[in-house]
Amino acid sequence: MISPETIKKLHELNCEDVARRLGLEVNMHQAHCFMHQDKRPSLAFKNNLWKCFACDKGGDAISLVEEKCNLSFVEACTWLCEQYHIYMPSTNLKNTKKRPKLRHRRTLVIDREGSRPDFDGDVASAIINLADLEAKGKEFLFTERKLSAQVVEKMKIKSVEDSTKMKEILMNTFDEERLIKCKVLKRDNNKIQLTINIPSLLIPYFDRTGKLVALQSRYLGTNENIPRFKMLCNSRKQLYNMVLLAKLQEGNKLYIMEGITDCLAMLSAGYPAVAIQSATTIPETELDKLSGFDLVMVHDNDKAGVSAFYHLHRSLLRYGCRLKCATIPALFKDYSAYYLYLKK
């Protein structure tokens, strides 16, 4: 079904790059193994090969995708072709036999996550409750992006525009070590500094029950060396606006947006929407929560957006969900741009 030429191309792909696209953190050609509870990195990469020295498992890019995503050979090849824009004649995926699921896959995922520090919900709640939505935040959300004030209020979006004030309040509420441990403060040459970039929006993530599960900042300044988005308080990858799911009925339409600002624009336009953080940040372990809804993805008009759609499409198939795709007119780079055009 897949030509030997295509398989050869996929076999020759750089495994380290593939691993990164799968969300593994690779340092010095090594990563923590996803198949066993790995304290020290046992997964090694060399050119087009990978191997875990503890599990004694390894192979090429195709087998890495098969193992990591629990996909069949054909599915893994399809995913790689989409990722690397390798032409592949159309295949009939319906007839591919699915490999039996790896046993204990779920526990392994949890174990791996468990080795990371926990999300500090108390500190995150305090930050969100202490902060206001200040001038620069308002300017970005309302003047620049024309978002609905009602939506912004409901999503409890705030901003931090004065680091001294925020630092002082936090240090009066929590002890210093805890704030350093959850990476809200850092010690730099014996000086204590706030790690949140100023000015930034503060974006809280709530789960289906309304519990705060993550906090993210969105930098509003002009320094190009500062990354735009940052997860705070040891937050993990999450889907945004999951609290909406409690209000929907099974079979209802639900839009999946690429990024928070697109999600806010979609909500402002009156549509039910959740979001992945970015094209490359797909929380695999959260996706089962989306099953049962009529899912439509609105991705950016670029290669990364299209890849994200295929990735999400394939991941959701495992939960029996068929992801549809809504296209934005080609003139606009993303939904936010289209939304602004409609607002004019």
Ligand SMILES: [Zn+2]
């Ligand atoms: Zn291993």
